[in-house]
Amino acid sequence: MAWWEWLLDICGALLLLCVLYGAGLIVRRRTLSRNGGTFELSHRYRTSSAQRGWMLGLGRYSGETLEWFRVFTLSPRPKRSWRRDELSYDGRREPVGTEQASLYPDHLVIRCHSPQGEVELAMSVSSLTGFQAWLEAMPPGTDWNRR
Template sequence: MRELLISLEIAGACALLLLLTLVLVVLRRRRLERRLGTFDCSVRRPAAGHGRWALGVAAYRSDRLDWYRTFSLSPRPSCSYARGALDVVGRRDPDEQEAVAVQPGAIVVECRLREGLLATDLELAMGEDAYTGFASWLESAPPGQNVNVA
């Protein structure tokens, strides 16, 4: 009987820990969404071996785009992309397989990310309104930052 009670206590503690983690993830997401200049954005780096879409929230900063993974507890961004290093190559509708991995109604924005002497492909999936804001943010870069918006 005592072993059963201990097992139930352990199961209850695990369930409570799981619930607490879920609540913290939801609170973090709400805090991120309340900031000015945030939008839902999925990220994929196909050339770097990260062929899977990752859901998240992006936030504009003056010189970079910070991206926060949805299912994370970290207060820091998972990735940051310098404004001057991003070039928009094109945009397209997601194919059938991508449509289930990104937000409904999203478009895929194909970008080149210049990192030193290398340039890698980066794809961002966002809503049409978010793309308009993203393109405006890139175009409004201060003089001297060579940005390209297709």
């Protein structure tokens, strides 16, 4: 085979891999949202520098936990999860500086506290309403004074 035929075969294989990856992302997203609604939820993974370290993702409520999945991975498992009784809402703010380009449009940055430290998430206003309702809707028998 000539060199250009090898090059054409390699380009075709790379294109096929890209299409399969995209199809895998679509199937994964539909699988995640099958057992309950998902919503756009970004997480500030690295807090070492201001306004940096944001990763786009999806959030899903699963019983007593909030699960966070990265967008551009094929893994069916959540990258992070937080238990409802360990999170406490601490306030919200508008994205500033480079955060505006890193996050989904019209998302707010919220701060929460957990036993592992401060957690920063970004979500839409309607998702924030659902998040606050989920935090307040603890099951009967919960020790409300523990916080």
